[in-house]
Amino acid sequence: SYVLTQPPSVSVAPGKTARVTCGGDNIGSKSVHWYQQKPGQAPVLVVYDDSDRPSGIPERFSGSNSGNTATLTISRVEAGDEAAYYCQVWDSSSDHPVFGGGTKLTVL
Amino acid sequence: QVQLQESGPGLVKPSETLSLTCTVSGYSISSGYYWGWIRQPPGKGLEWIGSIYPSGSTYYNPSLKSRVTISVDTSKNQFSLKLNSVTAADTAVYYCARAYYYDSSGYIEYYFDYWGQGTLVTVSS
Numbered sequence: 001s002y003v004l005t006q007p008p009s010v011s012v013a014p015g016k017t018a019r020v021t022c023g024g025d026n027i028g029s030k031s032v033h034w035y036q037q038k039p040g041q042a043p044v045l046v047v048y049d050d051s052d053r054p055s056g057i058p059e060r061f062s063g064s065n066s067g068n069t070a071t072l073t074i075s076r077v078e079a080g081d082e083a084a085y086y087c088q089v090w091d092s093s094s095d096h097p098v099f100g101g102g103t104k105l106t107v108l
Numbered sequence: 109q110v111q112l113q114e115s116g117p118g119l120v121k122p123s124e125t126l127s128l129t130c131t132v133s134g135y136s137i138s139s140g141y142y143w144g145w146i147r148q149p150p151g152k153g154l155e156w157i158g159s160i161y162p163s164g165s166t167y168y169n170p171s172l173k174s175r176v177t178i179s180v181d182t183s184k185n186q187f188s189l190k191l192n193s194v195t196a197a198d199t200a201v202y203y204c205a206r207a208y209y210y211d212s213s214g215y216i217e218y219y220f221d222y223w224g225q226g227t228l229v230t231v232s233s
Contacts, residue, residue: 001170029215030215031217031218031219033220035220042203042223042225043220043223045219045221048208049219054221086154088219088220090217094170095167096167096170097156097219098156099153099154099155100153102154
């Protein structure tokens with residue numbers, strides 16, 4: 001089964017840029033999606049297909065994917081961005097979606 | 109606006125069957141997309157359980173496959189989850205979600221674009 005590795009936590013000061021990584025074997029060949037989950041709430045899709053944003057998601061959220069690492073970048077971080085972020089891909093070898101373990105973003 | 113709502117018992121006894129239903133509004137299940145269940149144990153990450161297409165074709169997480177059944181009722185615009193022989197390890201918030209799927213010559217996009225609010229199911233005697 002395909003494994004996605006995320007750092008457990010990332011901290012950033014307000015107004016700065018946060019980068020959340022998602023590692024996987026040749027992940028650059030896959031379509032990567034990112035979800036934001038605030039405490040007590042359901043996940044929300046913030047980036048799909050590596051770098052596309054659903055309607056309503058601020059431009060501050062962007063994504064990239066190359067080699068063995070995909071990255072979610074949050075620019076001009078706000079207090080309201082504090083949440084857990086999960087990456088997700090489709091595992092073609094076993095035909096099912098896989099989630100990373102999640103990264104807790106703390107806004108200092 | 110697509111909305112999903114989970115319903116079902118919040119407490120299930122060990123060894124019994126967990127049953128949940130997801131009611132979809134704002135979109136007809138028959139129109140397409142996959143429909144899935146995802147769970148999240150307290151304080152832990154997300155785990156995909158399985159998905160179903162309106163035609164009834166299903167696929168499940170290999171780790172749960174022997175205990176899971178997902179079905180769809182297009183007349184009620186609902187799909188359901190049954191997980192049998194539950195243990196305390198099955199205690200989690202259970203989410204239903206709509207899944208977008210696109211296969212471009214092996215490059216597969218599959219993501220969950222709409223989610224229910226989730227329902228906590230506790231397995232305890």
